[in-house]
Amino acid sequence: MTEQGPAGPPDARATQIVGADPARYPEAASVDAFEQRLQALVEIQRENSLRRRRKRALIVTSAVAVLLVCMLAGTALFGGGDDDRPAAPTVNPLAALNLTKLRSIDLCAAVKDPLVSSLGEWTKAPSSTQWGSCAGESGGYQLDFDIKRIEGYRDNGKSAEGVPILEDGTSGNDSCGRALLPARTDPQFGIAVRVRGPQSDKLCGVADEAATELAHRISDAPPQLPNFRNSLARQDPCALVDSIVVKLNIGDRVRGAPDLLHTCRWTSTGTVTLALERTKALVPIEKPIPFDLGDGNVVFLDEAELGSPTCVRRWQYRSIDGGDAEVVTVQVDNPTLAEHPEFRCLAAQLVLQNVLDNLPQVS
Template identity: 25%
Template sequence: MKGLGSQDPRQLGRNRMVAVIGQGGMGRVLLGESPTGRLVAVKQIHRHLASDVEFRTRFKREVEASRSVTGAYSAAVVDCDVESESPWLATEYIPGPSLRTVIEETGPLSLGGLRLLAAGLAAALIEIHRAGLIHRDLKPGNVLLASDGPRVIDFGIARAFEGDAQLTMTGSVIGSPAFMSPEQAQGQPLTPAADVFSVGAIVAMAASGASPFAGTSTPQVLFNVMNSAPDTSRVPEALRGIVDQCLAKDPQQRPTPEQLLDFVGQIEAEPVWPGAVQDAIAEHRSDSGWWVETTAKHAKYDAQLAGLKAQRQRRVRALVAAVGCLMLLTVTGVTAHRLALQDGHAAPASDLSVTLTGEQWRLLDLCTLLDKSVGGQNGTRSGDFNSSNPGKCSASFKDPGGTSRLFDLSVGGELNGTLSNWIPTGAVAGWMPIYGISVSCDRRIVTQGRPAVAIRMSVSGKSDGCKSSESALLAVANQLAVNPPQLSLPANSIRRVDPCALLDQRLTGEVLGGSLRRSGFPNECGLDGADATLNLGFIERMRPDKLGVNGKTTTIQVDGATVYIDDNDAQYQTCTLVYMARPTHNDMAEVVSLRLATHNELPGACDRAKRVLSTVMSQLPK
């Protein structure tokens, strides 16, 4: 998600808009909050479509039809306005990622996850078809994963059975090629069996990570859908038979949703999402919660500012009326603190969107970013870069007037849940509010991609009312949105890899105990369990055979490889292991650093750490 842009509405009907979820061909999807606190997903139709009389008529009809779908496995319509200049539709908000995103990030589902997916989709089809609708565009992007099962969304091109007409001009096909039925690909009249075919293709994709009709071009995919046998070889045997039936070319040979539901109910696997999927759902829920909390905080802050402005106006009138200037000093401590942070130097930018991928964050060249962002507006660099700590870079810059200041930029790190100790300054970097803390000039913004990344700018030297730190942070955000500078590293660099991606979830759950909470990004992965805490980092530092760990060079063997260990940790139930993955230049190397600390004086920290490190080392780039 990202913040509302300048053109986005702040209110639609009774719903207060919170953030932007995304955008599709029909409209923009916003996260909203109803007066009761219920979260809704609001699709606002694009203006150019809303001006089309035929489209508006069709939209009204389909909204009414969609409101009749009330099953537990679909997102219910809760509000709408089809008569406004920009029609909109509000549905129940599902706090979960799409199936497409989950498969891309975590890989194919287990048999239990596939059973839960297939059963939920079958139950959704029963309700959709009972309402007289055919979805027509069932695909992984239109299936959201909630903690208790899937939800089908987006009835944008659904049509009633009766009087089924072509959606567009003759010869046009609407839908997603890899997941549409053969009859839909050929433009033939559709029956509910077309949706069953789509479910079969979705389950096959979720089982293997690829479409059963994969091709190198859309025409080839469509040809495969109409003429080729599906590739279901990677679907678990317990499901393969029913998936093959769903993918039959002849609609009459496909099972009904009721038959599909009965069949998957007999599979001997617990219907539950894999742990990695549950983590993705929890993270998605946390993301929406953050936006609700943040926008509420800003609404309260704006109200305070409005009250302060009104108070000032009253005081000015009182001053003119000679009541006395002492009234101007009666500002509360909290208000004074906020005013100290709000100096108004940073100007809003125009809808910046800092949406880097995980690899882009990991390969971000912080020193070049600092140089490009700060150098142009603060004169010339007057000292060497200092990047001894991962995720940080600092340098001194001298402005044209000869004043030198030290700029310290850091990216990532622990977000500590909420920004409860930080408060809005009133300035923004694009859609991201700039936060400040205490009376210092440290400034911070937090991106809202997955995962969220904190960007912090600290400026020391001659004070200028925090102007330098806010303008520098704004310049950094601009540079990240337009052209984030990247390190040039070889393909086998471990710094390209997300450390968390190499941790075996079953093993880490066993070693750390219970549910895990992730922290640290982009080159670190912190996991906190009931029994222990683990921190895994992929960094560049002095070679351990030159320095060891904390100056010591004690070694052990892990799977036949030399690993360096800190003996001093043992007394604290902590074990730090360092493995040299790739020498780089001079006495530097890319290293894997793993630190595991047990809770409540539990023994065996190094035994636990070695088990985890073994699985990580086996997956490192060669």
């Protein structure tokens, strides 16, 4: 056998395979150098492909682990997934009902149809003698509806149609009260329902059903008082008295506050109350007693006012159907002027005149 000499210099045209292990590919007498290199290349490609698959699997596994950690961290930070997220707050459909819009509501029109199905039809149809109130009877129960101040009512989380329904915490065993909460006002007004009847254990169930149905009707479209645009009902009584008149006749830095829906009250050393009412047409006072206070100020009093700490002055704004009228009433209560009732009545007269000056003319 002829002994092979030392290997010659590498062939520059041959491909250098990095990472190949010559010991793994023994040279066969029947395989030429090209086939040896081709076989080595195939094996190396297989190993590289296997390494890449392992590397991708490791990257994917790492990414999944990171994603799981992030999801867990998000759960810890934000209190869970979509199912645990708090629902968006429901918008109160009565949120736009400020005092001006509350004054326009015709409650009797809103409750014309029966509210409580279990009580059946109205046995006494809902009726009203004043704006912002109505009353009717059904199934032996009396239901009263009023737009009024509701500071004594509490929120227990109940609602209907997105409208919060408050409970009257002052109700006794003879009645049960609920109130729909409209826009935030100061003081807070609401649409109240009060139920009275023979079975005390059923009063609040009736009140809940009535309030729920009323919320549905008011939310859809609150019915408006007839001829509201020309009515005293649309006026803000606190805005009808000029500040200078308040200062001179009531007191300095005294502000009026809505006491009832159509009433404003100023309190200082005494109290001045302005009320806009729907009532019976006025009857003139018989034989008023005149008091001439000078400077053209003449005050007329009746005998009852001479010994009373209260003086009332009224003016009929306009006549309406059924012998009723819209009336402006100013009442002054001041016991410090007990000996001079004429001054109380002068204050009432001046405030009334200021109100009439600020009201639109009746067409």
